[in-house]
Amino acid sequence: MSEHLITAERREKLLRWVSIASISVAIILVATKLAAWWYSDSVSLMASLIDSVMDAGASLINFLAIRYALKPADDDHRFGHGKAEALASLLQSILIALSSVFLLFYAIDRISNPTELNFAAIAIAVMVLSLFLTISLVLFQRYVVRRTKSTVVSADSLHYLSDILANIAVIVALVLAGYGFKGVDAWLGVVIGIYIAYSAWEIASEAIDLLLDKELDDETRERICEQVRSVPKVIGLHDLRTRDSGGVVFVQMHLELPDQMPLLEAHKIADQVEERVLSLFPKAEVLVHQDPISVVPEPHPLPAEDS
Incomplete structure (x- = not known):
């Protein structure tokens, strides 16, 4: 556990x-x-x-x-x-x-x-x-x-x-x-x-x-990215912000999603991302913003998992 x-x-x-x-x-x-x-x-x-x-x-x-x-x-x-x-x-x-x-x-x-x-x-x-x-x-x-x-x-x-x-x-x-x-x-x-x-x-x-809201350590941030990577149709991730306050972890991020994806589907994917983060930190406060890939100045595609 x-x-x-x-x-x-x-x-x-x-x-x-x-x-x-x-x-x-x-x-x-x-x-x-x-x-x-x-x-x-x-x-x-x-x-x-x-x-x-x-x-x-x-x-x-x-x-x-x-x-x-x-x-x-x-x-x-x-x-x-x-x-x-x-x-x-x-x-x-x-x-x-x-x-x-x-x-x-x-x-x-x-x-x-x-x-x-x-x-x-x-x-x-x-x-x-x-x-x-x-x-x-x-x-x-x-x-x-x-x-x-x-x-x-x-x-x-x-x-x-x-x-x-x-x-x-x-x-x-x-x-x-x-x-x-x-x-x-x-x-x-x-x-x-x-x-x-x-x-x-x-x-x-x-x-x-x-x-001063120092970021969580690199290993923990990578674990969060791995959970985001596991959600289908997520192209990339940027502006990941994290902090800890009295045992409560706060996580904010921008998801990069396909341009033509319906709003309802984008919302469901964001919910899945939130659930994956909560699997690491059950008490976390998670805020996910969805960005169409075309409006992202520099896309941040998630690397493929090692085979």
Whole structure:
């Protein structure tokens, strides 16, 4: 079954469950890491704590954005509310970037003014728990992204993926601190801060692409053309325009049809083209314009399928 073939009800349920799971995990991690950092005074653990605080805030924003994005189109928003997801992702990237800047300043200060760490088995235990919860959440988020194509869940998943690496780094720092390698903790804080900033840039780039209606990738556009090619009597195709908004794909195109084709037949062919596109994207908004081949300045015949 195609990954796009998912009912609106199923998509909505998955998005609601994953947003609740994200908030729940973030709250648990903030509480446990706060206690562990208070005891150990570890920079890398503080880095992970800051990241989890940002996660909690971002997850709440995502939850509200998903609820709004799932609202059906209305008179004031004819194309739906899907771009709320991209706006939430962009806001999330700003929060993540600010947290990385704060962390970098804190870690650099600790490098200049090193302090003694309180090695604690409880701190390592907290980080192991954090690692387990984060991996479980990311696996669930990846499943939801594959099924729903949600931008905001994809951004959240990317952020939590960076958390996995950060949690591993914190565990290493705490263990090495127990063996007398004090400087590793602060330097790992710097590395984590840089990685978090990079993650923020990736999230922002994807959100901006969606807000600016970037075209779908070449492979997806080719799949659309293949479906158009499969409809008899279609001579060519031009001005194919595509975009994604909150999991809803918008497709516009001009069909090149024979001059003498009756309007009723042209209409039926356009309906067939729309049905073929909907076989790829059941929730897509498809707009097909029919052009007589003689009025097309430069016809764009569809290439014959490979034999």
